[in-house]
Amino acid sequence: MQEYFDNEVADKEAKERFSCQICLEECRLEDGVSLDCSHLACRECFSGYLEVKVREKCVSEQEMVCPMPKCGCPVSEFQVMGVLDGTPLWQRFLSTRAELYRPEGADERKCLCPCGEVIIVLTAADQGFVKCPSCKEKD
16 A cells, blocks of 8 residues: 555656756756746756846847747746846846837837836827836936
8 A cells, every 4th residue: 555655656746847958957847937838947047048148138039039949939028027026137137128129109209217217108198297117207
């Protein structure tokens, strides 16, 4: 009977583990990140990958993609936030994305607050002043 329970526990533990496709180490599912393309990476490897991308300011949707060769599936902002939220890298990611943003329509414009925050404004809704979400200054 003990052997049966031992096998059951071993099977359960095996189902809760995966092999990181970057470092090839065995990891627990709760310590992993699943991308939209179904590739799996451990949080440590994915965090390191994101750190390099953010530090090099390679954060556009074309540059921030799955690290697996020939995949090219975009990494979503939610996936980046899930790993980097609460760190200085998350703030750098957001500010770099804002720097790289190019308005798509004639009704959008990019404003730079004196505090350094970049704000995207819909000019049709612009009533003359925009309140900065960071410093609360009106511009």
